[in-house]
Amino acid sequence: MKNESICPRTKFCPVFKRKIISEATGKEYRKDYCLVETNFPSCKRYQSFLASGLKTPRYILPDSSLPVEEIVEEAKKFAAHNTQAAS
Numbered sequence: 599m600k601n602e603s604i605c606p607r608t609k610f611c612p613v614f615k616r617k618i619i620s621e622a623t624g625k626e627y628r629k630d631y632c633l634v635e636t637n638f639p640s641c642k643r644y645q646s647f648l649a650s651g652l653k654t655p656r657y658i659l660p661d662s663s664l665p666v667e668e669i670v671e672e673a674k675k676f677a678a679h680n681t682q683a684a685s
């Protein structure tokens with residue numbers, strides 16, 4: 599059974615895993631977004647993933663000021679670049 603009270607992207611998200619931010623900042627984001635059922639849907643990383651199905655660029659944070667459409671465009675460029683790099 600899925601735990602729907604936390605963000606379903608936690609397993610994959612570099613922000614949640616604190617790979618790209620400090621321990622203290624990661625703790626704040628987890629508390630403010632990732633682990634809060636009513637808040638994770640407003641995370642820009644989550645919204646971008648829902649809109650595109652693509653990995654969100656690592657530098658996008660949950661409270662990014664960029665509109666989701668722009669983040670999706672960045673995600674598409676990122677995916678295209680990675681496809682080229684892998685071929």
Ligand code: SF4
Nearest residue numbers: 605611614632641644
């Ligand atoms: S940062 Fe956003 S996408 Fe990542 S786990 Fe937290 S709520 Fe989910």
